[in-house]
Amino acid sequence: MEFSIAPLKALSALRSDCLVVFLQQSAEGCGLVDAEAVDSLVAEAREDGDFTGALGNVHLSNRPRGLAARRLLLVGLGAAPSDARAWRKAADAAFGALKGRAAQHVHLAFGEAQQAFIDATVRAFGDFSYVYTATRKPDSEAACRVESVQLLVPSRQAAAARTRLQRAEALLAGMRLCRDVANLPGNHCTPAHLGKVAQDLGKRHKLKVEVLGRAEIERERMGALLAVAQGSQQPPRFIVLRYDGAPKKQAPHVLVGKGVTFDSGGISLKPGAEMDEMKFDMCGAASVLGAFEAVARLRPAINLVGLIPATENLPSGSAVKPGDVVTSRSGQTIEILNTDAEGRLILCDALNYAQRFKPASVVDIATLTGACVIALGHVNSGLFSPDDALADALLEAGRQAQDPCWRMPLGEEYAEGLRSRFADVANIAGRAAGSVTAACFLQRFTQEYRWAHLDIAGTAWKSGAQKGATGRPVPLLVHYLLAQEAGSSAHA
Ligand code: BES
Ligand code: MN
Ligand code: ZN
Secondary structure, eight states, rough: HHHHHEEEEOSTTOOOOOOOOEESOOOOOOOOTHHHHHHHHHHHHTTSSSSSOOOTTEEEEEEETOOOSEEEEEOOOOOSSOOHHHHHHHHHHHHHHTTTTTEEEEEOOOOOOOOTTHHHHHHHHHHOOOOOOOOSSOGGGGGOOOOEEEEEEEEEHHHHHHHHHHHHHHHHHHHHHHHHHHHHHHTSSOOOHOOOOOOOHHHHHEEEEEEEEEHHEEEETTTTHHHTTTOSSSEEEEEEEEEOOOTTTTTTTEEEEEEEEEETTTSSSSOOOTTGGGGGGGHHHHHHHHHHHHHHHHOOSSSEEEEEEEEEOOSSSSSTTEEEEEOTTTSSSSEETTTTTOHHHHHHHHHHHHHOOOEEEEEEOOOOOOHHHHHHHOOOEEOOOOOOHHHHHHHHHHTTTTTTTEEEEHHHHGGGGGSSSSSSSSSSOSSHHHHHHHHHHHHTTTTTTTTEEEEOOTTSEEEEOOOOOOOHHHHHHHHHHTTTTTOOTTTO
């Protein structure tokens, strides 16, 4: 599958399996050069009531009169001035209309520069063409027949468009990796497998990758991670990835991803319904790997560290029990009142480990709480940070990337619920504000640096007929990291 950019010249002479043209609802014609043939076909389709120009409305015709293209696809942009969301909807509709058709070489014609059309198009194509193949054959009707997509833009915008396309493609590769890893079943995607994926990523892009096994994790005194891992036959891993794109003296940014490859709840066993979805409890880890894939392709001038604590959470005779007290890497003791609140346990040791890098910022990404799904649904990821500037940077990255997050509170009053009579801290508070108290727990281990936490429990995967990983929040993370490049003009 290939994307390319070409200057828009003679529309009528263009050889294409399908020429895609976007139109505003009220516009008479498409406003492109050499578009008389297209415009008269648009007028006819409107007159016949087959095309309105409403957002996402499509009209496909074969062998369009006056055009060299085999097919013409009209796509409505709606009445409002088109923003990134509208472009995404229109692009979704365009690829949707091509589903099951034989068109292989597709051309999309764009008028004057549209901020987000390239991102939206590439992202839409990513969703349209993504097929999970690791443990099953794809449905033949799901197979994507499109082999190349050429974006036709006004000549003087071609250079800028190419830069943008490069970023969008790197992002797509990152999202694909994230989805592929996250979708793998728990018996395939073990902690050891996550280590292999990281090592393979390192080989492909010349990154430094270190994978610690149980003995080394013991040497690091990561007692909280080990407590979660002790119920499982699968040994844990602690993965460290490094991308060095800037001078050594420049402080790195650190991403920490929750890598629970299956979360049964442990002795505090979860109910059976939809428990299979807890294979997605390593989506934070997958998003860190995806972000590295994109960053390694784009090579920005930053230093980046990725940390992934990886384990299963299972009940067994050796599993950690409610009431057990363990000592975390930080030295703080933790009373494990609920073994299903395991994400914060493995993260607190990784967050403590992050100190050694004297980081410029640390962002952890975790499918941490069901409560976050209740609070924010599947639209926004939950963002928690005591640092306003860091929070604003992540909010803005989410907006730019069409991968939004919403800021949630922290604070002493919430943290009080974590008091324990038998340890420095308990791993759960009451039922109220569950995503906030989880974040408060993590905050106790992040005093040495600028820190933010993303709860992606509602955004990392979809349930139901569309079950599968979304690739979020790879776009948010990559936009954030690119904006950290020195002298970056925020990469609009
Ligand atoms: N991985 C889950 C969070 C989760 C649950 C994400 C459902 C998406 C859907 C996490 O480890 C967990 O079990 N959290 C508990 C915390 C509780 C015991 C305080 C939860 O949310 O119920
Ligand atoms: Mn859990
Ligand atoms: Zn979990």
